[in-house]
Amino acid sequence: MKARLGNNAGREAGFSRWGYPARFPSGARLVREGQFPGFRVTSHNYLFAQTDNDAALTRLIATAATATGFMKGAPGAALPGWYRPGENNGAFLTSLYQKIEATYPEAGQPFYAMRLWTNLIWQPCYLAVIGAHLHGGVPELGTLSQAMRNIHVDGYRLPAAPQFRGALDAMIARAGADLRHYADAVLKDINAVTKLKRVPALRMLGDHLLGLMKRLRHYQPDICVEEQQRCCVLWQAAMGLENAGGLEVIDLPDGRAFAIMACKGCCLDYLAMPGTYCDCCPRQKKDVRLARQRASAIAEMEMRED
Secondary structure, three states, X not given: OOOEOOOOOOOOOOEOOOOOEOOOOOOOOXXXXXXXXXXXXXXXXXXXXXXXXXXXXXXXXXXXXXXXXXXXXXXXXXXXXXXXXXXOOHHHHXXXXXXXXXXXXXXXXXXXXXXXXXXHHHHHHHHHHHHHHHHOOEOOHHHOEEEEEXXXXXXXXXXXXXXXXXXXXXXXXXXXXXXXXXXXXXXXXXXXXXXXXXXXXXXXXXXXXXXXXXXXXXXXXXXXXXXXXXXXXXXXXXXXXXXXOEEEEEEOOOOOEEEEEEOOOOOXXXXXXXXXXXXXXXOOOHHHHHHHHHHHHHHHHHHHHO
């Protein structure tokens, strides 16, 4: 997702440094009965929604899958062993921590704790933003459950329930407050297992939103940088993250304006992969950061036009 200094040796295939998939397939596809061994279609087939709430959830899950190419959701309550904030998540978090530690034995506790955090907040962030900006309705994130896959959290479930709908600004206000509540519960759960400081955790939460506000241009090609910045401020206010980073604007060689991230947080990946820094990492000198982000932006626009 982001350019880096050094190589990616040791990085798990297919996932970004924030824990979510780094590759963007062309789109999602439906799974048919018998297509894969061991796969069974459940008795509640959400492709044939029974109520308005079922239909809205079906559309949200499909929109998230199609827009990203990697989100894997299903309707229903949490399955045994899944994560849901505020529940008895000790075994889930301890298992995930131990798997990350075994994969990166030299990285240290601060990295392992931060990886727990970024793993557990990326899906709620995506669902909140996709719900407000693409789907036109935001779900109740408090009911969201998440699955573990190897050293990642990947896959979610939501029960059918009324979604909040309204003007974009109102949906951002509602979803942002809900997302902050979910994140606070995750932070409390993590600190019951290992120490994660509040300030760096919230900085990374803010950076997740910055990344999604930057990515709005992928989902809505006609959006202008001023609207990206405006929405960024609205999300930050709704989440109580007014002191987080922001979106800066650079001019590309062809004269187009492009939004880049001015982050305040650090994912700590350099602890696991020495010499590896995100192009937006605030640990770099500003001129180095801007040069790398400009190069990434040019490459991104060229790739989009191919």
